[in-house]
Amino acid sequence: MKRFKEMFRFRWRTRAPRGEATSAAEQRALVAPTIREGADFSITAEAKTFDEVRISISGKIFMENAQLVLPALLSVMEAHPLENTVIDLAGVEYLDSSGAAVLMEAHRRASRLNNVLRLSNVPSAIRTFLGMVDFEQFKDLGILEPREEPGVMVQIGDGALELSRDARDMVTFIGATVVALLQDFSRPRKIRWDRLWKLLAQSGFDAVPIVTLLSFLMGAILAFQSAIQFRKFGANIFVADLVSVAICLEMGPLLTSLIVAGRSGAAYAAHIGTMQVNEEVDALRALAIDPIRFLVSPRLIACAIALPCLTVFADLVGVLGGCVVATFSLDLTPQAFFNQVHKVLEVSDIAKGLIKSVVFGVEIAVIGCMKGFQVRGGAESVGHATTSAVVTGIFVLTVTDAIFAILYYYLAVL
Amino acid sequence: MVIENVSFDVLEGEVFAILGRSGCGKSTLFKAMTGLLAIRNGEVVIEDEVVASAGKAFSEEALKRIGILFQSGALFSSMTVAENVAFPLRQRTTLSEPIIEQVVTLKLAEVGLAGKERFLPAELSGGMQKRAALARAMSLDPRILFFDEPSSGLDPITSAELDRTICTINQTLGTTIVIVTHELASIFAVADRVVLLDAGEKTIIAEGSPAELRDLSQDERVRDFFHRVPAGDEGRAAGDRGAL
16 A cells, blocks of 8 residues: 555756746747756655556656657656556656657656656647647657668569569660661661761760770780780790780670760669659650650760770770880881781771670660669669679670680681 | 540640649649550550550650640750751651741740740740740641740749740641640630649649639539639638647
8 A cells, every 4th residue: 555655756857947927928938949958857756546557747858858858757657657657747848859759758758657648737838739639649660770781582583573573674775776777777867867976976976085094004014914924935025925915805895885884874874863853754755756756866976986986096096005015115116006907907906896896886775775764763764774884795795705705716716 | 654545636726725723633644645654555546547555655756746835845955946946847747947947936936935946945045945845846836836834944024925925836836735724814814624633633624715614613623723722721720720
């Protein structure tokens, strides 16, 4: 029976209140989530009946003291499990979001202790404020807990599904692109030549400086590395063989395509993705204009033309880079170097490289445009599409290059 | 999203509005009506011709009869205002450049954008972008103009100006206009008839003039919508929630 008469008091005090009693205007502003300094609160708990405990809160509960109010409430509830808990808010002058959060958390904890928590004498302004939250709905949600990561098997399954979707999308897209190209070639006057020239300039001419720099360096590096080995055998002249064949057959097309994938592939994905987000693609459809034919065809043609042109340029500059290194570090004359190149390099080597570069150009345009069309949502999706266009582009280009290497090898054997 | 049992007729020359709260399927219906979304069941009929149904997409000819003003305007950002308006004419007609130029001038004047021909979309205000997009939508003189949330992102004055433009187009050109929106002020300013979609049932729950629905409807959902009080929220102010 002692428990029924038990009464205890928990009191916490910050600095003394600065102002006088709360004015009417301040009363109206009680629900404003403003931190007020110099406020305090008190909590009184009293066992009213054999199954009910009443907690009275007075003062102000806000961000600075909310963390101290909760343990006080919990200590009372834990001392009286399986009972009804009534929180009397009659004396509460101010309650901000943190104060409301304390009551919500107390409600959640009360449920765990099988207590029934009830508020009473809630001031009207606070009642309106608390009425915005459905306590029952939110009591069990761990909304700030990190989202559960899917298991390994789920991730593998998701990855497989995404891969199959990508493959299906790509087949559909390639089919639509082929149809669009056939329509364009059957009626060349309908091709947007002005746009095509601009795209050619963007994909081709604008890439010349970076292609020049990297190709020159690539030729120089190949010459340096091979010179170290050839010098041991007094076979300096064969540097010209290695540089010219490697550049024209392999490095020129691949390096150029990687540069174009990074520049133009990403630009295509970003441009079409942004158009998708801005409903511009829908606007084309609404005007009965096939977006594939309008957006993809010119880019594909531009890339398929620009890449071989850039590759020829890269081949020249790369061989020149090798020649410069050979001249200054291997005591070869430029004339001897180019004579050797002339002897060893066949037109078919250059042609093989150019055939590859046309295929690379088509792949870059298709992947960039397809990733752009796959954009759904907003800016984040555009960023993802752009990254994906580059990564997928590099992967597909490398695989295609490997396939060409095998193909050319067996063709040479035959 | 699935919308069911949605069937209505739009009369020639009227301004018809499709109303509803967010998530009721307005955008889905808009896309289905304009051929931007394939229909699994049902049909879209324009002038007694089925232009879209399950397995049948809008033909090029059907699309020629409609013009669309998208919510964002959807102007082509790399083209000037004049090029945007000229774009459908260049792509879909055999008109010569001088004629196209005159049509562009006329259309821009109709929407109050004369003198803005050489501006890029990014250099225009939101209201001007909508007007330029409207000029583009009107460039082929469509029989029906569809508006997706025309007031979206506009201040009340600009929105009212756009409403006046819509009325002018409807009255002077006789264009049938279909608007998808939730803006009541615009509806009362421009619409002859409306249908109201319900967010829960995803179907039409009322049809009539805006004033009829506001003043005479006995359906609580219709009254709630026209009086801007969400259904079921009357008890919120009472503050009695759950166990508290």
